[in-house]
Structures are given as C-alpha cells and as structure tokens.
Amino acid sequence: MTSRVSALPDISLNFSTLVDLVGYRAIHQPHQTAYTFLVDGETEQVSITYQDLEQRARAIAAHLQYLDVKGERALLLYQPGVEFIAAFLGCLYAGVIAVPVYPPRRNQRMTRLQAIAADSQAQLALTTTSVLTKIEQSFSEEPELASLRCIATDNIPNNLAQDWQNPRLCESILAFLQYTSGSTGVPKGVMVSHGNLLHNERMIQTAFGHTEKTIVLGWLPFHHDMGLIGNVLQPLYLGRPCILMSPMTFLEKPFRWLQAISRYKATTSGGPNFAYDLCIRRITPEQRETLDLSSWEVAFNGAEPIRAETLERFAATFAPCGFQPEAFYPCYGMAETTLIVSGGLKTAMPIFKTVQEEALGQNLVVAAKKGDTGTRTLVGCGKTLEEQQIVIANPDTLHRCTAGEVGEIWVSGKSVAQGYWNRSDQTMQTFHAYLADTGEGPFLRTGDLGFLEDGELFVTGRLKDIIIIWGRNYYPNDIELTVEKSHPALLPASGAAFVVEKDGEERVVVVQEVERQFLRRLDIDQVIGDIRQAVLQHHELLVHNVILVKTGSIPKTSSGKIQRYACRDAFLNGTLNVVSRQ
Numbered sequence: 001m002t003s004r005v006s007a008l009p010d011i012s013l014n015f016s017t018l019v020d021l022v023g024y025r026a027i028h029q030p031h032q033t034a035y036t037f038l039v040d041g042e043t044e045q046v047s048i049t050y051q052d053l054e055q056r057a058r059a060i061a062a063h064l065q066y067l068d069v070k071g072e073r074a075l076l077l078y079q080p081g082v083e084f085i086a087a088f089l090g091c092l093y094a095g096v097i098a099v100p101v102y103p104p105r106r107n108q109r110m111t112r113l114q115a116i117a118a119d120s121q122a123q124l125a126l127t128t129t130s131v132l133t134k135i136e137q138s139f140s141e142e143p144e145l146a147s148l149r150c151i152a153t154d155n156i157p158n159n160l161a162q163d164w165q166n167p168r169l170c171e172s173i174l175a176f177l178q179y180t181s182g183s184t185g186v187p188k189g190v191m192v193s194h195g196n197l198l199h200n201e202r203m204i205q206t207a208f209g210h211t212e213k214t215i216v217l218g219w220l221p222f223h224h225d226m227g228l229i230g231n232v233l234q235p236l237y238l239g240r241p242c243i244l245m246s247p248m249t250f251l252e253k254p255f256r257w258l259q260a261i262s263r264y265k266a267t268t269s270g271g272p273n274f275a276y277d278l279c280i281r282r283i284t285p286e287q288r289e290t291l292d293l294s295s296w297e298v299a300f301n302g303a304e305p306i307r308a309e310t311l312e313r314f315a316a317t318f319a320p321c322g323f324q325p326e327a328f329y330p331c332y333g334m335a336e337t338t339l340i341v342s343g344g345l346k347t348a349m350p351i352f353k354t355v356q357e358e359a360l361g362q363n364l365v366v367a368a369k370k371g372d373t374g375t376r377t378l379v380g381c382g383k384t385l386e387e388q389q390i391v392i393a394n395p396d397t398l399h400r401c402t403a404g405e406v407g408e409i410w411v412s413g414k415s416v417a418q419g420y421w422n423r424s425d426q427t428m429q430t431f432h433a434y435l436a437d438t439g440e441g442p443f444l445r446t447g448d449l450g451f452l453e454d455g456e457l458f459v460t461g462r463l464k465d466i467i468i469i470w471g472r473n474y475y476p477n478d479i480e481l482t483v484e485k486s487h488p489a490l491l492p493a494s495g496a497a498f499v500v501e502k503d504g505e506e507r508v509v510v511v512q513e514v515e516r517q518f519l520r521r522l523d524i525d526q527v528i529g530d531i532r533q534a535v536l537q538h539h540e541l542l543v544h545n546v547i548l549v550k551t552g553s554i555p556k557t558s559s560g561k562i563q564r565y566a567c568r569d570a571f572l573n574g575t576l577n578v579v580s581r582q
Contacts, residue, residue: 016171017194018233019092025239026054034235035242036264037081041219041249041256048082050239053089058161060090060126060153065165067124067149070095073177074124075117075148076223077103077131080246084222085232087126087153088176092194095167096124098176099189100223103131104138111538114144116179116187120421125150171195177421178225178335189421190335199414200229200338201237203386208268208298208329209346210238215295217243217266219250219257226271226303229339254278255287258318262291270300270329273307274470276314277504294322298346300329304468305459306379308352309504325349332381332457336430336444338415342390342457344382351380351456360460363406365451380456388413391435391443392451395463398436401451406460409450410443465564467499469506469541476564479535483510486534487527489518494554496567500545507544510535511567514579516551524548524580545571546582553577 015021025034030051037046048056064074074096078084084100091098099120104110116122125145127135129152139145175197177189204210216235220227227247235242243264250257258279261269276299301311315325328350331343344351354377359366368375384390391400392407401407410433419427434441450459467474479497484490494513499506510531514522528546535543553576555566570576 015198017092017169017173018089018175018197018236019166019169019194021198021237022050022054022057022089022093025050025236029239032239033241035082035085035232035244038243038245038249038256038260039081041245041253042259046082048086053082053086055158055161056086057089057093058164059156059158060087061093061096062160062163062165063151063153063156064090064094064096064124065167066163069123070167071097072124073097073099073120073122074126075113075120075122076100077125077127077135078222079103079128079131080222080244083128083154088222088228088232090153091126092169092175093164093167095169095173097174099179100176100228101179102221102223103127104135110138110142110145112187114142116189117148118144119187120177120179120189123149126153128152128154169194171198174418178228178417180335188423188426191418191421192335192338193418196338196415196417197229197233198237199386200340201234203388203415204230204234204340205238207331207340207343207346207382207385208300210234210240210268212240214238214240214268215243215264215266216240217261217264217269218271219245219247220271221247225333225335225339230270230300250275251278253282255283258283258291258293258321259287261293261296262321265295267295268298268300269296270298270302272303272470273301273305273310276301276310277307280310280313280317288318288321291318291321293318294324296323296327298329299323299327300331300343302331302333302340302381306330306381308350308377308379311350311379330379330381332409332459334446334448336417336446337411337413338417340385340415341388341411341446342382342384344380344456353378353380353453353458360406363449365404365406365453365458378458378460380453380458382457383455384411384413384457386413386415388415389443390452390457391440393433393435393443393445395445398433400435400437403453404451406449406451408463409446409448409457409459411446412441412443416444465498467497467506467508469499469508474539474541479508479510479539479541480562482534482538483512483531486530489515489522489527490531491515491551493562494551496554496562496564498564498568498571500568500572502544508535508541509545509547509568509571510543511547511549511554511571511576513551513554514548519550519579522548522579524582528580528582547571547576548579548581550577550579 125148179187218231333340354368356366357374357376389412395408432442433445447463449461476497480495491513555563
C-alpha cells in the first residue's frame with residue numbers, strides 16, 4: 001500500500017468558473033506539464049504546459065470573440081488529443097457554449113451529428129485541418145451542416161492570445177452541452193454550467209481521495225462525460241499531471257492501458273466494466289509479467305452495470321502485477337448530474353450483496369441464503385457525496401420507497417445540470433420531480449432502478465430498457481425501428497431487441513414478426529442477413545441471435561406496446577412461435 005499523503009489545498013472556493021481556474025494554473029504552475037497525449041498509445045507523445053495551454057485557449061477565444069459569437073453553440077469535432085482540450089477551453093474563454101461531438105468517419109452516416117447540430121442550433125464547428133479536409137465535402141451535402149462556419153483551430157496563431165478580452169462569466173453561465181442518446185433516436189443536450197462543473201470536480205476529488213501525489217491516466221472518449229470531466233478536467237482541477245490516449249488505441253490493444261499505468265506510475269484510471277473484462281481476456285501471461293500496477297490506487301468502474309465476477313477475476317488475474325483489490329472503485333453517475341453521483345471510500349473493498357432474483361423482479365430486496373438458486377450478486381456504488389441527496393422513489397406513485405424496496409433513483413444537489421437544451425417539457429419531467437408523499441424536491445429522475453442499504457446505493461436496472469454493450473448505450477426501440485425497415489417482409493412495430501448473457505458476455509438478440517403474406521415465400525437467409533447488416537451499419541452493433549416469429553405472436557400490452565421482458569423470457573424458455581432462428 002502507498003503511504004498516506006496530505007490532501008490538496010482547498011482552492012476551489014476562490015473560483016466561480018473554469019476560466020478562473022485555468023488562469024490560476026497558468027500563473028502559478030506555468031511550466032508544469034498539464035497533459036501528455038500518447039499518440040500511438042505507447043511511446044510517441046505530445047505534451048503541453050499550463051502556460052501554453054492557456055495561451056492556446058486565449059488565442060482560440062480571441063478568434064471567436066472577433067466573430068462575435070458569445071452565447072452561441074460550437075460543435076467540437078476533434079480526434080482525441082491536446083487540440084481538443086485547447087478548443088474546449090477556448091470556447092469557455094470566449095463565452096461560447098461547447099458541444100463536444102466525435103467527428104464522423106469517412107463514408108459514415110451523419111444522422112447523429114445532424115441531429116445534434118439541429119438541436120443545439122450550432123453556428124460553428126471547430127476542428128483541425130486534417131479532420132476538416134475529410135468532412136468538408138460531406139458537410140456541403142447536408143442542409144443541417146452546410147450552414148456551419150467551420151474553423152480549423154490549429155491554424156489560429158498563438159499571438160492572438162494578447163487580444164483576448166475576459167468575458168466576465170459567473171457560475172450560472174453554461175459551459176457546454178453534453179449530448180446523450182434519446183429513446184426516440186433524437187439526442188438531448190444536457191446543459192452543464194460552470195458551477196455544475198466545479199462542484200462535480202470537487203466531489204470527484206473528495207470521493208477518489210485525490211492528493212498532490214495523484215497522477216490520472218485515461219483512454220475514455222473526450223466527448224463523453226466520464227472522459228471529459230473525469231479524465232480531462234479533474235487533473236486540471238487538481239493541478240496534477242494527466243496522461244491520455246485514444247479509445248481506439250486501447251480497444252485495438254488493451255495491454256496499452258495497463259502498460260501506460262505501469263510506465264507512468266498512474267494512481268487513478270478506470271472505465272466501464274467491459275474494459276476490465278477486455279484486459280482479462282486479451283492481455284497475455286507474457287505481457288502481465290512486464291506490468292507493475294502497484295501505483296494504481298483508484299480503479300474506478302462505472303457507466304454500465306458493474307459485475308462482481310469481473311472485479312474478482314481482474315483482481316485475481318493481475319494480483320501478481322501488484323494490483324490491490326481495494327483499488328477497485330465502483331461508482332455511479334450520468335451526464336444529467338455532470339458526472340459522479342456516488343462512490344465509496346478510497347481504501348475500502350467493494351461491497352457485494354447477493355439477492356434473490358425472483359424477488360428483485362418484483363422490486364423487492366431479499367437477501368439470498370446459502371444454497372439458494374436463482375440469485376444475483378449486486379455491487380454497491382457507494383454513498384452520496386458533497387451535500388447531494390439520493391432518494392429511492394416509486395416511479396408510478398412518486399412516493400418514497402421503504403427499506404427493502406427497489407425504485408427509481410432520484411438525485412438532488414449542485415451537480416445536477418440545468419436541464420435539456422430547448423426541451424422545457426422533458427426538463428420539467430426529468431429535472432423537477434417532487435415526492436408526492438412529502439413534497440420534497442426538486443429531484444432529477446435518473447431513469448435507473450435501485451435501492452439504498454445503510455446509505456450504500458445498489459443499481460439494479462434501467463426503467464427504459466437501455467441496452468449497454470461495450471460501454472455504449474443503445475435504446476431498443478431505435479434498434480427495432482432499424483430492423484423493421486431492413487426488409488419488406490417484416491411487420492412494423494412488432495419486434496423486440498434485448499440482451500442476454502452467455503459465457504459472461506452481454507449478447508444482443510432481436511425477435512421480429514414476419515408479415516403473414518410473406519410467410520410461405522420467405523428467403524430466410526436474405527431477411528436475417530439484411531437485419532444483421534442494417535443493425536451493424538446504423539448502430540455499429542453485432543446481433544448474435546435473430547429470431548423470426550409468426551404474425552401476432554410477439555408479447556404486447558393491451559395498448560400495443562412491446563413487452564420486452566416477456567419476449568426475453570419467452571426466448572430463454574423456448575416458447576416463441578418461431579419461423580426461423582440464426
């Protein structure tokens with residue numbers, strides 16, 4: 001175990017915006033390296049100091065101020081790297097609302113990007129020369145994108161920094177829009193203020209026990225809340241070094257992640273549960289022999305269901321490398337709460353609770369006894385932090401749940417974001433909930449199900465049936481719409497997409513009704529091939545099982561809504577009226 005060191009000085013109260021914080025770093029730590037980006041995920045690297053980072057941010061901001069776009073939205077279309085960080089801060093320095101979006105790949109459909117551009121009413125797109133060269137032609141062909149003023153920020157000279165004028169911001173000013181996937185396929189922009197950011201960064205510092213010895217290392221996407229707020233902005237908040245790499249370099253070769261932790265003696269790093277599974281499966285014994293993970297103090301795990309089996313297997317696999325099981329840090333959060341909501345003690349072991357699965361399906365928490373079958377082991381996600389409150393509410397009655405009941409997780413506190421951009425009705429429904437029995441509120445309705453036990457939060461599932469594969473969220477109705485449009489033989493609004501677990505992995509299953517008139521002349525291979533191809537093309541997702549069923553046989557409610565859980569049970573029980581399956 002590493003020796004205890006004193007906490008960082010409490011300087012956060014002196015700042016009301018991230019601009020003030022960055023300026024402080026540039027003055028007091030000008031020559032300290034702020035970020036090191038591993039270009040190839042291994043040895044090739046680019047670094048930038050706090051002074052140079054602020055100069056780049058000021059130069060970009062001065063250019064934006066010249067364009068007189070304060071308060072407007074700017075899409076940030078960058079590959080992972082230092083230039084993204086400078087552009088994000090440049091937007092903040094100009095009072096422009098940043099909208100981080102991953103740039104489209106060549107020949108990729110731009111449906112999501114078009115939706116975000118339209119929803120945010122963005123006027124600008126900031127990017128690099130190399131990315132701009134690839135997307136200019138395709139942008140010109142899309143109405144939502146053709147009107148954007150595209151700016152290659154790597155062409156903005158540093159000497160423009162001297163022309164920057166302080167926009168005089170305050171903590172209530174919006175810093176950026178964090179876009180999430182909507183259940184209808186239309187992304188929603190979460191409005192995150194400077195005050196939200198600073199409060200959440202303080203929560204992360206407290207929860208993770210960060211000190212003047214902290215070194216953060218990460219590979220998570222910069223346009224996602226965990227990557228941006230956890231990996232990029234938390235080190236800036238701390239004034240501590242940060243080592244970053246592209247998500248693709250990790251996915252191509254997971255060894256690079258742990259190799260970098262070993263090389264740079266990183267203390268804080270993490271990701272979704274699948275990342276740890278990937279390391280278990282794809283890092284060889286020979287590679288493990290070269291690793292020293294003894295510096296790793298906080299191995300956070302969040303953003304998707306946390307599996308007890310994964311934590312146990314990872315700890316056992318990498319124990320010879322110096323990994324300590326108490327380094328595991330299960331946590332819970334979301335874009336609507338800026339990032340983190342709950343977490344445990346830095347030095348404590350993860351908390352497991354095994355319950356009866358049948359009772360859980362009835363929203364009851366019943367501890368499993370030795371020898372019980374049909375059990376499920378849940379991983380605790382810690383307790384609420386920094387003046388925030390978590391309550392468990394019945395999603396139908398809106399009453400507070402009693403002990404031993406599963407309900408919807410509701411959250412209140414200064415990290416809860418301002419709402420959804422230009423969506424007043426959804427903002428009221430989601431961000432302004434009140435308990436019907438006590439009148440307490442307002443709370444954020446997370447859409448997640450769970451329970452509290454001695455203050456520890458256990459997450460049990462999603463109200464909205466979100467499918468989570470490899471750290472990404474997929475809404476079943478989006479996939480189902482893609483499926484029904486993939487071939488004329490498929491009956492509209494008569495399909496279900498869900499996941500099942502096999503060999504420790506979540507696998508996507510699609511059940512789809514066939515139009516009665518096609519049943520006798522169905523080219524099964526063609527139809528199933530079209531389904532798989534469409535889902536892969538539109539969602540970048542592999543469908544492991546496709547089951548075609550007879551007309552009118554899929555479980556639905558009396559109002560015609562698909563009963564996905566009933567369909568999943570029928571699939572597992574083998575009671576579907578199957579035409580064909582592959």
